[in-house]
Amino acid sequence: MTGSAEEALLEELSRINSELVNARRELSRLNAELAEKERFLARVLELSPDIVYVHDIRSRTDEYRNRALESILGHETAASAPDGAALEAYMHPEDAARRPAHLEAVAALPDGAETHFEFRLRRGDGTWSWFLGREAPFLRDASGAVVKTIGIAEDIGPLKERERRLLDASLTDPLTGLRNRRGFEEAAAAALADARSGGAVLVYVDLDRFKEINDRYGHAEGDEALKAAAVLLARNTRDGDVAARLGGDEFAILARGGDEESARRLAARFGTLVDEWNLVSGKPWKLRFSAGWAAAPRGGQSSLADLMARADEAMYEAKRGGRS
16 A cells, blocks of 8 residues: 555544544533433423323323322322322222223324313312313324323312302302302202102292381391391201292292191291391391292102292282281
């Protein structure tokens, strides 16, 4: 080999070696950059206030979960399930039963799509809190079938509580705190359905001379009369009974069990409470009322609308007849 050929070979080897050195440096830089990104991602996941998880569909276990589960539910709750256990281990039984169908829906999604799932998880104090899960395909096998999903579960307990309070407010009379007509109809219909085997009675109550109180003593005193009647009505109920202000000066109680005679006694007890209140109230006016009632027989199919119509007619008949 001539000198010029040797020099050319050495130059080529030097160039290749230089390229290898540069490639190693670039690879080292990329590895460092990747490691930094992995540390960043891991830190973000651990600091996330939401539960982040990777679920293995085939083994029905969670391959990964960040620490939010422990911080939200409490260490004792998080430690109560075996390692790798899926979120179902902490779910309300009703929601855990819906979970397989949800995972089937996730497995049918294309990449980039997600689906939602609301569920309850048990906290360390034994209470249940609502979460909104957003879940998507994460890994597929060679055939394209989804084998792992990735999900984020956001604590929506405060939102659900606000929704509950708004719903309660929509079903409650703001002056007396009793149920309003809509709230009464919903609760009483459910109570009536539950009480078919034992019967139920509905008592209508209408305050007499209420307009006179408003006209003579003012609307503030009229409100006091309504609130006093509501308190006495509530005192005349048992667990499972439903009391309401239907509107204006009209009230109602749906009581589980009993017959016409028990309805009469219920109205009489309310009358006794009203008499006692009138003796000690110190008000310049007296509470007076008319009452009517109707009974749903045991094993019968009386509707709430039918009971309300019959009790309302009986109450107005009593008022017309002066039998307050």
